[in-house]
Amino acid sequence: MTEEKKIEAALEGWFTLDKDEPHLLGTRCTCCGTYYFPKETTYCKNPECDSEEFEEVRLSRRGKVWSFTNACYKPPEPFVAADPFVPYTIAAVELEDEKMIVLGQVVEGVNVSDLKAGMEMELVLDTLFETDEAEKLTWKWKPVSA
Amino acid sequence: MSNEIAILGVGMHPWGKWGKNFVEYGVKAARDAIKDAGVVWKDVQFVSGAATMRCGYPGYVAGATFAQALGWQGAEVNTSYAACASGSQALAAARAKILSGACDVALVVGADTTPKGFLAPQKGERPDDPDWVRFRLGITNPTYFALYARRRMEMYGDTQEDFGLVKVKNAQHGSTNPNARYKKQFTMEDINASAMVADPLRLMDICATSDGGAALIVSSVDYAKKIGRGDAVKVAAVSTVTPTFASAIVEMPDIATDSAAAISAHSFRASLPKKAYEEAGISPSDVDLAEVYDLSTALEMDWMEDLQLCERGQAAQLVREGATTIGGRLPINTSGGLACFGEAVPAQAIAQVCELTWQLRGQAGDRQVEGAKVGITANQGLFGHGSSVIVKK
Numbered sequence: 260m261t262e263e264k265k266i267e268a269a270l271e272g273w274f275t276l277d278k279d280e281p282h283l284l285g286t287r288c289t290c291c292g293t294y295y296f297p298k299e300t301t302y303c304k305n306p307e308c309d310s311e312e313f314e315e316v317r318l319s320r321r322g323k324v325w326s327f328t329n330a331c332y333k334p335p336e337p338f339v340a341a342d343p344f345v346p347y348t349i350a351a352v353e354l355e356d357e358k359m360i361v362l363g364q365v366v367e368g369v370n371v372s373d374l375k376a377g378m379e380m381e382l383v384l385d386t387l388f389e390t391d392e393a394e395k396l397t398w399k400w401k402p403v404s405a
Numbered sequence: 406m407s408n409e410i411a412i413l414g415v416g417m418h419p420w421g422k423w424g425k426n427f428v429e430y431g432v433k434a435a436r437d438a439i440k441d442a443g444v445v446w447k448d449v450q451f452v453s454g455a456a457t458m459r460c461g462y463p464g465y466v467a468g469a470t471f472a473q474a475l476g477w478q479g480a481e482v483n484t485s486y487a488a489c490a491s492g493s494q495a496l497a498a499a500r501a502k503i504l505s506g507a508c509d510v511a512l513v514v515g516a517d518t519t520p521k522g523f524l525a526p527q528k529g530e531r532p533d534d535p536d537w538v539r540f541r542l543g544i545t546n547p548t549y550f551a552l553y554a555r556r557r558m559e560m561y562g563d564t565q566e567d568f569g570l571v572k573v574k575n576a577q578h579g580s581t582n583p584n585a586r587y588k589k590q591f592t593m594e595d596i597n598a599s600a601m602v603a604d605p606l607r608l609m610d611i612c613a614t615s616d617g618g619a620a621l622i623v624s625s626v627d628y629a630k631k632i633g634r635g636d637a638v639k640v641a642a643v644s645t646v647t648p649t650f651a652s653a654i655v656e657m658p659d660i661a662t663d664s665a666a667a668i669s670a671h672s673f674r675a676s677l678p679k680k681a682y683e684e685a686g687i688s689p690s691d692v693d694l695a696e697v698y699d700l701s702t703a704l705e706m707d708w709m710e711d712l713q714l715c716e717r718g719q720a721a722q723l724v725r726e727g728a729t730t731i732g733g734r735l736p737i738n739t740s741g742g743l744a745c746f747g748e749a750v751p752a753q754a755i756a757q758v759c760e761l762t763w764q765l766r767g768q769a770g771d772r773q774v775e776g777a778k779v780g781i782t783a784n785q786g787l788f789g790h791g792s793s794v795i796v797k798k
Contacts, residue, residue, distance in 0.1 A: 294664035328551035335525035358665040376559035
């Protein structure tokens, strides 16, 4: 008998574990409105703002491709690679409301040749790696049309 | 002008994968620079070292390490660490000391011995470290270079062939440089045959890491005149500005840019030379040649635009026309650049100044740019470090 593995975030608190509509979790300065991902909770980095007040926010699930590439070779640790290593696509996606660009792997099956700047992408959750006890999830970008 | 200092001497240890102690490279470069300057070691009052993080404690206190290796003679020391800009920060420290009147002659020196393979972060579970996080998620250094390269293709219509032209050009430049590690004149076929690392960049589009050392002897302009070197090449500006919030481009090692929801975004790369031009009181049109940090072939073209040497999106056209080749109207990376040297972090920014000095003196041999009077350098490293130095006749 095999036990079901636990599902855990590879980076705890960085995103919701909502299967259908996951969101990256950031913070927003309650004074100037600057967003932070990863979360900032001490003081606002906008040099024109002196605030120390933040609210946790879910970042937009959709954005537009700013640029993209892939990883043809296995990265060094702490990356945990499958054996044999499977190359993956990477996208930099621009979030309109937050006015920030967020990097992430692209879901399996989508290649560099399938992407274009400006293409709409949405956030999904997928396995980053597995340990004996748990399946570790990360966010990935997926073309909205796919 | 009052904020200029003289470059009396330059020296380098050839770049390679020699596997020796970094101190050996720095001492060789320093002794060559001292000889080139026509001063004696005991006249050097300040040793400004660029640190290396890969060679243990002696690397952290590089200024003292080199001062001891050259023979203690009572000089004051300083060590700077600023990733790829370490050499420029060491130069800035020497310049401040000289311009304040606290010393006349200073040695600026950096050297490194690099490990093989990918530069990887420290071990352990460290999710608070952005460098650790991005490697955990599979985002390596070539990822960033490739994102910038692909952005050029998407925005300006640059091609992989254009990136290849940069490599062919730099290989040609470096082929006769005695200090370069790679001297082979690679062809477009060689480049197309090299393995894809991070699409659109192939192995030959991305620079290696190397061992190497570089050094400068700098002095006050008055001291240079006093020893009959009033015609020495001058440092006209050293810019080491940090970025301005919010970042416009996703920078290594970050996983995201800053949010520009409340304040406009700024390009860090473009801000570095801007300060240098202001400080030197010259404009981009005065520049005869530039040494830029070509961590990738495509990045060399980003730098050309950030240095305002051409309009945004026009760099590839200049490369295609041959304008950036020696003999063209705006030679870029006459040394061969990182493409031919590979990166030796604490030495690299100093090596850029060495090349400009040889060029402005007319001592660059086969690489000589005729009539060069003004040169500019640019580089950028991790955590908001970067620099741009202007050297003029």
